Amino acid sequence: MKPIRTAKIYSSFTKTNFLLTFAYRGQVFLWLLGGLLTAVMSGLLWWAVFKFGDGATSIAGFTYPQMLLYMIMSAICGEALYCGTADEIARDVRNGVIGMRLTKPISYQGQHVAMAIGNFGGRMIVIGIPMITLGTIVAVFGFGLTGIEWYNVLLAVPALFLGLLLKNAIGFMFGQIAFKTQAMWGVLSMLDVFVSFLSGAIVPLSLFPSGVQTALGYTPFPSVISLPVRIFMGMCTPYEIAIGFATSLFWIVVLNVLGALWYKRSVRHVVVFGG
């Protein structure tokens, strides 16, 4: 019964963060706008590459409709998978709220996992599902994209979820830096660019040299964006999917264990004086 009780406790945080995504109308509108703008700009950029390239019909294995949907999907998934874990830890430490969090008889790391899930759920409802549906309709009916199958769409859901858990684990680890320095803006920006680039959110990873692609295959990054998007688009073989899921699970465990160990050391730096 203990796992059920534990799940019940942490589900409160999931619910709270799920509700928080709907707290402000302006915020929802800006997410939609952000995702849409990124998708449109990437679409136009790749349209120019295809048009003014030397007549190539595919680049790094992507036709233009595929590239268009890839860029739309990665932009939307980037918004839906936005995981503020590192940012929240930095804020908690800076504002001294970390103290209040530590007075609760639950795990701070667990809280963040639960909160990230709630945030993901809310964002998927608000922007993920509508925008992905719209992007797919545009790519399929506007540009003649083929190869989208219902089972791939279903498989993309757990892949996205694993991507979220990975992003949360990475965020939790890097968030610990906030215990050491207040200059977190630079750290968080660097982390964001780094993860986006290596996860295939900016360009498909198939554009990278093959050696780099192989090396990246051993890291957690492709599982964050590239894997779920490629599964959705039917660009992965069952073997690649199985390997991708196994790699994701492996890294989720490793990063969370490392995060927990680092956190144990970090809390010793909570040395706030007075009020």
Place this chain on the structure above:
Amino acid sequence: MIELRNVKKYFKKPVRGKGVLGMLKTLFSRKYTLVKAVDGVSFDINDGEAVGYIGANGAGKSTTIKIMSGILTPTEGDIFIDGQRPYVNRERKNVLKSIGVVFGQKTQLWLDLPLTETYDLLKGVYDIPKDEYTKRLGELIELLDMKPFISAPVRTLSLGQRMRADLAAAMLHNPKTLFLDEPTIGLDVLVKRNLISAIKSIRAQYNTTLLLTTHAMSDIEQLCERVIVLDNGKTLFDGTIDGIKHMFGDKRNITVTTNRPITSDSVQTLSDRCDVPPEISQDGRQVKFSVDAGKQHVNEFLKSVLTTLPVEDIKITETDIEQVVRTIYENGIAPPPESESDGTGGEPDGENDRKEIETDGDGQKDGKIDETD
């Protein structure tokens, strides 16, 4: 029961140089100052007891509360709350379930959510059964008069409302012990009075053990039976409210207004019976005496005043706790031998005990000493 045994908490702070060059040097320097935030504090608090924990800014009050509530780990010494230590992983959860904490300058509420959602969240965190939760929340809403804003987002609450909401959040799981760190800070007189009366009611209803830190002595007088004074990380006094009031003697301040100016010669005989020389106002029409009621009868002294001086009016006040505490903060404790104080304090070291000792980083091998950034 809360037991503190020689608790110490030291921090290492890097020595920062002045100016651009100094800051650059800091990047490569291994010099630290050792700050003794809490330096060997020991006391016991029994179940149901209400204790005021006071001291000047930086005395170590909040640090002690943070150690007791599991936020910080002591450098040395032990804290037991019902036999369990809040900073030991396997004992921590049990301790945290049995305490409630309110920091006046921090909130545990979720700012963007309605208050009820935060309470729902805490219900989950503390695993409170539904019936118990509904009953207790109802009681707290009633007691703290939270009905008008129970569904409002926390961000929109006034400070007084937010503080009441925080107190309810800390009490929701019916903790055996409540730590209140400056709960009335920034509140207006009326809100403060209501909050104090609510805390009183909560204590009466649930027999909650209370440890209160505040700079408002009136809060301590209204809520606590006992007071612990901390200075430079050390305990200066631990005793009853009456004990601290009378620690420098059972003083009466007598202000006499006369119908014509008087000189110091005219109060000479009275002056010999006072601990400190009387203060005569500039116009010579008012004189203040401080008399120790433990050494002489106040009525005898007043008779002498009436016969010696051309009295127009007399005002007598007892030394209030605020005055005593101010003296302690300024001068430490130096009780006269015949004082009936039950304090445990002694002479302060003269120097600042929370002094910052410079070290080169190698000097402190103790891994428990925390570094600040």
